Amino acid sequence: MTVLHHIPFSRSFRILWLLQEMGIDCDLKYYSITDGSLRAEDFRAVSPAGRVPALEIDGITIYESPAIVEYLCETRPEKGLGRFAGDAERVAFLEWLGFAETQASILASLNMQHLFMGDPTPASPQVLKLEAARLAATLKAMNRKLEGRDWLLPSGFSAVDCMMGFNLFSAPYYVRLDRFENVVAYRDRIMARAGYQAARAMDGEQQFYAKDFYPVPGEEG
Ligand SMILES: N[C@@H](CCC(=O)N[C@@H](CS)C(=O)NCC(=O)O)C(=O)O
The missing domain is CATH 3.40.30.10 (Glutaredoxin)
Incomplete structure (x- = not known):
């Protein structure tokens, strides 16, 4: 099993x-x-x-x-969800596998500081601001790559969309997605997939986020 x-x-x-x-x-x-x-x-x-x-x-x-x-x-x-040695998209496939963890490590840092740290060691607003900016930079890069494409690889949906796509359900707690229109459309395509919907139905209740958005302290307005 x-x-x-x-x-x-x-x-x-x-x-x-x-x-x-x-x-x-x-x-x-x-x-x-x-x-x-x-x-x-x-x-x-x-x-x-x-x-x-x-x-x-x-x-x-x-x-x-x-x-x-x-x-x-x-x-x-x-x-058909991998791209193997010799495939024209092999390098891009490997890059997205790594990029997914580059982006997720920023999310993990923001989660740690916003959700799990607190008294007596509150997170530094400067670090939170820097991390949110670093996350936004990764979203901007994704937005550019998604121009004129439905999925991260030109040939179509692949396993790297599962790696990267997952991050897009945590990122909006820290960065407003609406300025990345290709990313928003991509996320909508993800949510329309039967495989995604089946996984969400099995996933379980998220227990991390108590609010819809976590602004940089001092920039709440
Ligand atoms: N690079 C690892 C990271 C795994 C990871 O950090 N998972 C988190 C959940 S998203 C975790 O288990 N955290 C527990 C902890 O940090 O104690 C992977 O992609 O599998």
């Missing part, structure tokens, strides 16, 4: 979504960022850094979302 170690609305959603796009059934094993379950010894045996996602499939366990994505694409080439 395929088992995805999962936290709703976290990076493990990328894998849940890709599995749905590929038509692979999975069981979900749920964790929480705050209840210590990621620090348990038995989970460390699954994911050494105590992070999700981790995926049990084909008799092995894999952690790190880009590695899982690459493995699923390579072992299921008939699904």
Whole structure:
């Protein structure tokens, strides 16, 4: 049986979504960022850094979302969601796999500072401003790349859309998306996909965000 170690609305959603796009059934094993379950010894045996996602499939366990994505694409080439060595889009595919984590690491930093830090160590407004600007820069780059395209790769939907697309559901808590019109249209296309909708139905309630938007302190107006 395929088992995805999962936290709703976290990076493990990328894998849940890709599995749905590929038509692979999975069981979900749920964790929480705050209840210590990621620090348990038995989970460390699954994911050494105590992070999700981790995926049990084909008799092995894999952690790190880009590695899982690459493995699923390579072992299921008939699904058409990978771009392999020799393919004209191989380099772009690899770049987006890396870019997804560049962008997600900024989101993780903003999440940490806005949601999980507090008294007695409130986050620095300067750092929050810098991180929001860095996130906006990644969205601007995406917006440019999406000009005249439906999906990140010119040939059509691929696994990198699951990697990058996931980030677009956290980014709007920190940066207004409306100035990135290609990104907004892309996000709408994502939400219309049956695979995305099936994954969302399985995902579970998000427990991170209590507000719709987290402005830079002092720039609330
Ligand atoms: N590069 C890893 C990052 C995984 C990661 O940091 N996941 C977060 C959830 S989005 C997590 O498990 N955080 C728990 C923690 O930081 O303690 C991947 O893409 O799989």
